[in-house]
Amino acid sequence: MxxxxxxxxxxxxxxxxxxxxxxxxxxxxxxxxxxxxxxxxxxxxxxxxxxxxxxxxxxxxxxxxxxxxxxxxxxxxxxxxxxxxxxxxxxxxxxxxxxxxxxxxxxxxxxxxxxxxxxxxxxxxxxxxxxxxxxxxxxxxxxxxxxxxxxxxxxxxxxxCRGLHHAKQLRRGGELITHVWLLMAHLGITEQFQISQGHARAKLILN
Incomplete structure (x- = not known):
């Protein structure tokens, strides 16, 4: 398989x-x-x-x-x-x-x-x-x-999925995949975000 x-x-x-x-x-x-x-x-x-x-x-x-x-x-x-x-x-x-x-x-x-x-x-x-x-x-x-x-x-x-597409769908009510993306970013298990030194919060990459 x-x-x-x-x-x-x-x-x-x-x-x-x-x-x-x-x-x-x-x-x-x-x-x-x-x-x-x-x-x-x-x-x-x-x-x-x-x-x-x-x-x-x-x-x-x-x-x-x-x-x-x-x-x-x-x-x-x-x-x-x-x-x-x-x-x-x-x-x-x-x-x-x-x-x-x-x-x-x-x-x-x-x-x-x-x-x-x-x-x-x-x-x-x-x-x-x-x-x-x-x-x-x-x-x-x-x-x-x-x-x-x-x-x-x-x-x-x-x-x-590019953050821009996630944001686009949010304007239309959002998708489950976007909630998953945000949760993964919150947990630190995706490459779609980065944490800058000196800042405690994550910066989402939208492009």
């Missing part, structure tokens, strides 16, 4: 968003405990929020081709589902995607020009599922790990 975090940020975000959804709809309907469902929901909320930023506020995320990847992935998902128009529930959509054969390299299926991450996300979801079978992880351990991945992504994005 380490490969999924060593790619470009927008690619990793889409991979984990789809994989989170695929695992979510499998586990919330599997008589999971309240604690597991809570972890599932936290991960799902963070996953959805990060996708919202990618689509609606891409300037707040590290530079990339996220919009192209998103459109290509949506197009590929539509192709996979086009012969299954009877499917209406998200749980059924996830089951179909999980059953797709990915033994063939994705480039052979989608072509070299497509930036879709659908098949790689399916592979990631299968790797996450295997943690329970092969590594003997509990569902709670698996979902705690997934939620940690999303927290790390959110914190990384918050620290990389």
């Amino acid at each position: 380490a490969w999924s975090t060593k790619v470009e940020f927008d690619q990793s975000l889409l991979l984990w968003h789809i994989a989170t959804d695929l695992c979510y709809y499998s586990d919330v309907n599997a008589n999971s405990s309240c604690a597991v469902i809570q972890d599932c929901q936290i991960s799902k909320l963070l996953s959805n929020y990060m996708l919202y930023l990618l689509v609606m506020c891409p300037f707040m995320l590290p530079n990339g081709i996220g919009h192209i990847r998103f459109e290509d992935t949506c197009a590929e998902a539509s192709e996979v589902l086009q012969e299954r128009k009877y499917i209406s529930k998200r749980e059924q959509v996830c089951q179909v995607i999980l059953r797709v054969n990915t033994d063939v390299p994705p480039s052979k299926v989608k072509g070299d020009r497509s930036k879709s991450v659908l098949f790689d996300a399916r592979r990631l979801a299968k790797s996450l599922e295997s943690l329970e079978k092969d590594k003997k992880w509990s569902k709670k351990e698996k979902w705690e790990m997934i939620s940690h991945v999303w927290v790390e992504m959110l914190c990384h994005a918050a620290s990389q």
Whole structure:
């Protein structure tokens, strides 16, 4: 699974968003405990929020081709589902995607020009599922790990976003990512601020 975090940020975000959804709809309907469902929901909320930023506020995320990847992935998902128009529930959509054969390299299926991450996300979801079978992880351990991945992504994005963009969004009501950025600055765990000698307060860098 380490490969999924060593790619470009927008690619990793889409991979984990789809994989989170695929695992979510499998586990919330599997008589999971309240604690597991809570972890599932936290991960799902963070996953959805990060996708919202990618689509609606891409300037707040590290530079990339996220919009192209998103459109290509949506197009590929539509192709996979086009012969299954009877499917209406998200749980059924996830089951179909999980059953797709990915033994063939994705480039052979989608072509070299497509930036879709659908098949790689399916592979990631299968790797996450295997943690329970092969590594003997509990569902709670698996979902705690997934939620940690999303927290790390959110914190990384918050620290990389220019202060000017944070300030711009504050005028429109603010974003969660900005609150995270300010909290990180307060705790001293971001490179987006500096402390001048002789001054007790932090000076936020807005450009």
